Amino acid sequence: MHVGGITPLTTIDFPGRLAAVLYCQGCPWRCGYCHNPELLEVKAAAGMSWVQVLLFLEKRRGLVDGVVFSGGEPTLQAALPDALKQVRAMGFATALHTGGMYPERLVAVLPLLDWVGLDIKGPRQRYAEITGARGSDARAWQSLQLLVRSGVAYECRTTWHEGLFSREELQTLEHDLVAEGVTHWTLQPCRTSPRETPRSIAPLPVGLGSRVKAFDVRGGA
Numbered sequence: 001m002h003v004g005g006i007t008p009l010t011t012i013d014f015p016g017r018l019a020a021v022l023y024c025q026g027c028p029w030r031c032g033y034c035h036n037p038e039l040l041e042v043k044a045a046a047g048m049s050w051v052q053v054l055l056f057l058e059k060r061r062g063l064v065d066g067v068v069f070s071g072g073e074p075t076l077q078a079a080l081p082d083a084l085k086q087v088r089a090m091g092f093a094t095a096l097h098t099g100g101m102y103p104e105r106l107v108a109v110l111p112l113l114d115w116v117g118l119d120i121k122g123p124r125q126r127y128a129e130i131t132g133a134r135g136s137d138a139r140a141w142q143s144l145q146l147l148v149r150s151g152v153a154y155e156c157r158t159t160w161h162e163g164l165f166s167r168e169e170l171q172t173l174e175h176d177l178v179a180e181g182v183t184h185w186t187l188q189p190c191r192t193s194p195r196e197t198p199r200s201i202a203p204l205p206v207g208l209g210s211r212v213k214a215f216d217v218r219g220g221a
Helices: 050-060 080-089 103-112 124-131 136-150 167-179
Strands: 003-010 019-024 066-071 093-098 115-119 153-160 185-189
Touching: 003 050, 019 050, 050 080, 066 080, 080 093, 080 103, 093 103, 103 136, 115 136, 124 136, 136 153, 153 167
Parallel strands: 019 066, 066 093, 093 115, 115 153, 153 185
Antiparallel strands: 003 019
């Protein structure tokens, strides 16, 4: 595994667990609001070797009970299944943060996961302009369908402000997610820089989804 860095302890990245986060290097998409742009390049120098990661996790036994594979995009790396098996063998629960760009790889690791956070970038017609990748909507939606049917606990997350797509499109997205059987969807604020949140951010329109647990972009229930 090509790991760019580690968060030793988090209470928010793996619901119900105290966890460490492993940031996997490399991502094929180029979303303009990416929170971890330093992780985009596949060939960037690794922050730590996999041996160092395992030694770190050994010291975290009893302090955390879960490990999150985040990124970048973890499913980009062929070593992910073996890495998940090793981490589970150490007694940790496992979680994955993914954009769903490799549905065939996602379905292969679902049996090795306790929870998945799937980024839904926006309405399907907006995907290519958000991700910079033609056909990205089809891959993401296939991953969504596989995840919903898998029985693995999950959350869909969408980063939104009106500069990305309109409130009307946000409502359409909500209806599409309900149609796919999604029962847990969270909105998160889009920041144009680490310290700035666009003024265009507004609360989630009222009335979204009786069957979807949705949160407004300010984090309130």
